Structure formats: C-alpha cells, structure tokens
Amino acid sequence: MELWFTEKHTPYVQFSIKIEKQLYAGKSEFQRIDILESREFGRILTLDGYLMLTEKDEFIYHEMITHVPMSVLPHAHRVLIIGGGDGGTAREILRYKTVESIDLVDIDEMVADACRRYIPQTAASLDDPRVKCHFEDGLKYIRHYENEYDLIIVDSTDPFGPGEGLFTKEFYGNCYKALKDDGIMVNQHESPFYPADSYAMQRAHKRIFASFPISRIYQAHIPTYPSGHWLFGFASKKYHPIIDARWQEWKKLAIKTRYYNPKLHAGAFALPTYVEDIVREVE
Amino acid sequence: MELWFTEKHTPYVQFSIKIEKQLYAGKSEFQRIDILESREFGRILTLDGYLMLTEKDEFIYHEMITHVPMSVLPHAHRVLIIGGGDGGTAREILRYKTVESIDLVDIDEMVADACRRYIPQTAASLDDPRVKCHFEDGLKYIRHYENEYDLIIVDSTDPFGPGEGLFTKEFYGNCYKALKDDGIMVNQHESPFYPADSYAMQRAHKRIFASFPISRIYQAHIPTYPSGHWLFGFASKKYHPIIDARWQEWKKLAIKTRYYNPKLHAGAFALPTYVEDIVREVE
Structure with missing residues (x-):
C-alpha cells in the first residue's frame, strides 16, 4: 500500500510525504490532531491537516524562535511560551541554565x-521541573500579567482556527504590558511567498510594529513549511536584535546548535528586497 | 479535468503544481523538454521531468547567480555562461552596460x-547583440580558452544526465585556466537538505575547493527547488566574496533587483551550522 500525507500550500500547490503508518489520530475541542510516521522526516505532527513539525527539520524552527532572542537576553529568568504544546521551543529555552x-x-x-x-524528541521538555504548563487560552492568560516576563515567544499555529486570537492587536498590546522594560517578544510570522501567507504576515507585522518601538523580521529555511521560506518577528522595548546581541556571553554558554550561529543570526535579518518591500508597505 | 505536474524531491517527498495546459513537449538528442502553464507560477520549464524554472520565482535564482559575483566585478567585460539556455542568467548579466x-x-x-x-521573460535575452550562443558541450568548449573571461557562470542542470560533466574536476580546472587572473566562477551548487542533493553538493564543493584558492558557498530561498534551500558556489582566484565587493560602484549602477541587495549578499554567505559542517567535511 502507498500512503501519502498531502498538504495544499495553496489551492494550486501540493506538498506530499510518503507515510509508513498513522500513529495517532485524535479530535480535541479545538482541532484534529494526527501523528504520522515517515521515512524521510521521521514523525510528523499535523493539526487540522497542516504540518506543524517533523522530527527531521523541527530543529530549524525551534532554534530560530529561541536562540535569536536569547542571544540578546542570555540571562533571561522568566520566559513565557504561548502555544508550543509540542515542547520544542521549551526544550531549546531549557538549555539556558x-x-x-x-x-x-x-x-x-x-x-x-x-x-x-x-x-x-520535543515533548520530553514538558516534564522538566522548570516548565509549568497551563492549558488555557493564551489570549486570556496574558491579560493578567504586567512587567512579568523577560521573553515571550508566540509559537502559534496559523492565524485561523484556534491560533487566530494570537495575531490580534489586543494580544500584542497585552504582550507588551506583560514584558519587563527590556523585554522581547518573538513570534512565528508566516511566510512572504504565497499570497495568503504573505497577507497574514503583513497583517501581523502591521500590528506588532504599532505595538513595539523596535520591530524587525528575520527568516529561516524550513523545508517542510510552505515555500520553505519562513519568517519570525522580533519585537522589543529596548534592544536591537543585532547591535545588542551579547555574543561573548552567549558563546560562553557553549550551546551546541545545528542551524543557529552568530553569523547566521545577523544574516537572518537581511531580507530579500521583495520581502523588505511588502514589510515596508505596512510600517 | 485536473492536471498536476509532480516532481519527486526524494523517493518519499513530492511537490505538485496544478497545470492549466501543457504548452510544449519535445525530445531532443539530450533530454525531454516540457513547458507548462500554471496559475500559481506562470510558465514552467522542466527537463526530463525536473523543474528548471518558473516565471514566478526564477528571479531569485537568476539574480543570485549573477549579482553576487558582479558586485565584486562590476566592470567585468567578458562573461561566459555554461548552460543557462533559458536565458535568465544572460538577462541579468546584460543589465551591466x-x-x-x-x-x-x-x-x-x-x-x-x-x-x-x-x-x-527569460529567453528574450538570447537575441541581444551582446549574447553569442554556442550550442555545444561546455566541457569541450572550455578546453580551448586561457586567460579569457572575467566571470564564468555555471548554470547547469543537476549532476546526472547532460549536466554531469559540468561537475567534474577536469571541468573546474579548465574554468580556472579560462579565467583571467582576477576571475570568478559561480555555479549552481545543489541543496544541503535531502541526502542525495547534499551528497552532490559535497562532491562539487570538494572539487572546486581543490581547484580555486578562494571557494565559498552561499544560499537562497527558492520555493520551487527541493527543500527550498538552494546553494551557489563562489570560486575565485583573488577576490573574497564579501570583503572585496565594490558596493559604491555597484550601487551607482542603480540596478533594480527584487531579491538581491547588498545586505542580503553578506547574509547569504552566513550558512546554517549543519551546512557549514557538511561543507567542512570535504575541505
């Protein structure tokens, strides 16, 4: 038998992965959840049919959403992750003692x-004593905090379905309030290439840009995401993502990474001209 | 009717594009040639079933294979393109008066x-008076030249089928010989992600690294190529690809690009750690 998982990246573009076995299928109050086993990518998590992570390339997404802000705040104490129930983002943050x-x-x-x-591979982190899981709506949770966190990572699904509220002006404003004076918010920021993703990216950037004094976009090569060109938002009250990175401190930590490194950190903020153009349209 | 073009990026991964119409199908002495019309990507050229270019994203590949070396050699006079029969690379080079x-x-x-x-969109350049087309084997052509070219661009297919000879030690050595003392060779350098592509990349890099005193790799986001993460090789007799770029001169030319820009030029050489590792293995 041939079993293929297919995701429509647009109505006219499909990405398909050969599946050895469907390991899990569930339906929660919020979404359909599947875990698939594949030869090329190892295990794969999908939500409502959209690929969230694969064991083979999740390191790229999780390193880039964490080490970019942590190199600016290598001594962060209090971190909030909104979304990220797979545990990959928490795993990377736990590497900072x-x-x-x-x-x-x-x-x-x-x-x-x-x-x-x-x-x-990702979810073992959820049982670490430093991780406290709150299974509730991030949009509501964040309302109760002020001057509390050094770093907020918005590791959300796409801006439709259960992740929708995490792309609103209200949410970004509350993140700003929940951050300390030198706090940073990083979010998964969709992709610049296909029109629907690019529109979602612009909408998110417009709102973050209006909420934070410093707001920049950086990119990574994520082979299993639509177009392979994925963006992250770096929003900050005080620190510039490149000028204020503390390389000496970060290098002393001797964190072994597979995608991220200090040179790439700066390079990731150097966007293609067409991306700069669509970002500037909403600034 | 639904018509889909599908390319296997690996035996376990497929990328598919909805096709409106097959515009052309031909078989030459060397390969099968198809041109397809699609809604998402415009027209698409495939050779032996492998996607070579689409009207929508060819600007990324063609800008990156040309402007990176041309910013180091903004006054190049004599340019050789090996491969590149679609005309996209020639189009970008023609922008330098x-x-x-x-x-x-x-x-x-x-x-x-x-x-x-x-x-x-790409092939109109072939009829420019400054372009001389030679329809012959690049491997043989290059043997006859010495100290002739400022820049050689190897815009080849993959290292199997008709493109195979363009990945050999003999070929790179002859390119070295055909270049002037400050000449540069740039080539399409496969991808680091899927194992077969990554192996081809290592093999090419090993040979170029042995043939040229300066040999670096840079990357771009090309949505329609396997994994979306594509590499180029920059090999040079004299010039460093970043330190020796002539930004003032290049900027004066006022060439309008959609992907390439000077900041991105430097960023493109900042490779992910896992790519650095596989590159270093063969240096």
Missing part, C-alpha cells in the same frame, strides 16, 4: 499529550 | 528555442 521558569500556555492539552507519547 | 560580450554555451539548442517561443 539561568532561566528559572517557563510558563507554557497552550489551549489544547491533547496536543501536548499526543506529543508526550509519540514525539518525546 | 560594461559587459561587452556574453558567450553562452548550452548543449541543447531545443531548450533555447522552446524558451524563445514560450518563455520570453
């Missing part, structure tokens, strides 16, 4: 449970 | 003819 606690707020406990069982 | 002549050596005239007819 100075981090005292990570609050992880994901609306869907079933995602975390499925990943705990089938994708320990 | 100081270029006196471009020799374009492609083994397959039928590719150029099909592109002239169906993809004038």
